[in-house]
Amino acid sequence: MLKALVTDVDGTITDRRRRINTPAVEAVRTLIDAGVEVVFASGNTVCFMDGLCKMVGTDGTIIGENGGVYRRGFSGTLRVPGDKKACLAAFEVLNDYFAGKGVELELFGEQYRFADVAFARNIDPDEARAVIRDHDLSVRVLDTGFAIHLQTPGVSKGAALTALAREMGVSTDDMMAVGDSENDIEMLEAAGIGVAVRNAPPAVQAAADRVTEGAYGDGFVEAVKKYYPYLFSR
Ligand SMILES: O=C(O)COP(=O)(O)O
Numbered sequence: 001m002l003k004a005l006v007t008d009v010d011g012t013i014t015d016r017r018r019r020i021n022t023p024a025v026e027a028v029r030t031l032i033d034a035g036v037e038v039v040f041a042s043g044n045t046v047c048f049m050d051g052l053c054k055m056v057g058t059d060g061t062i063i064g065e066n067g068g069v070y071r072r073g074f075s076g077t078l079r080v081p082g083d084k085k086a087c088l089a090a091f092e093v094l095n096d097y098f099a100g101k102g103v104e105l106e107l108f109g110e111q112y113r114f115a116d117v118a119f120a121r122n123i124d125p126d127e128a129r130a131v132i133r134d135h136d137l138s139v140r141v142l143d144t145g146f147a148i149h150l151q152t153p154g155v156s157k158g159a160a161l162t163a164l165a166r167e168m169g170v171s172t173d174d175m176m177a178v179g180d181s182e183n184d185i186e187m188l189e190a191a192g193i194g195v196a197v198r199n200a201p202p203a204v205q206a207a208a209d210r211v212t213e214g215a216y217g218d219g220f221v222e223a224v225k226k227y228y229p230y231l232f233s234r
């Protein structure tokens, strides 16, 4: 029996422009009202996630900053496995490199982040990876389709999911995870059932147990209805 649903946010319960998919919100509320725990897992900041949890109606259990932070309920202790200093140092290296090519990097919500660094997708992530490699930096470059993130190794939504499952007293086998992007791969692998929505790139689809027919929020709703048919039979 699936006791918890862990879902990515951007690209999974939104459309391609990041507008929330309202049937996806309704599906989440149906799960919550039936006693299924719903966890949002995102590259976004804690404050963004808190607003989302309040307005959708979850208990505030979150994985944020690609697993760089996680928390059980609104009032739980915020765990911070990520290392923002290392990510910021790597960002400075990238910033200098791209400035030399006349390209300015635009940070996203830096003052609200505890663990990872996010910036606009106006550069090629593979070029950023090569620069990080050349400088021997121990930092991962993640492209979510909405932003580029820097994160320390070992930190992922999947690692946070495993730690959170322990705090929740739920086995990861009893969890379903849904996602759309490379920052979701470890989470899709860690959960008992991993579902990729149709817009996910091939490597993400390959990491999933199932890929939906529909894309974005429509794919999310399809997955929820598939695994919880009894909640949607009327
Ligand atoms: O913050 C991002 O870049 C993407 O967020 P997501 O993990 O909810 O897709």
Ligand SMILES: [Mg+2]
Pocket (backbone or CB within 6 Å): 008, 009, 010, 011, 012, 144, 179, 180, 181
């Ligand atoms: Mg996403």
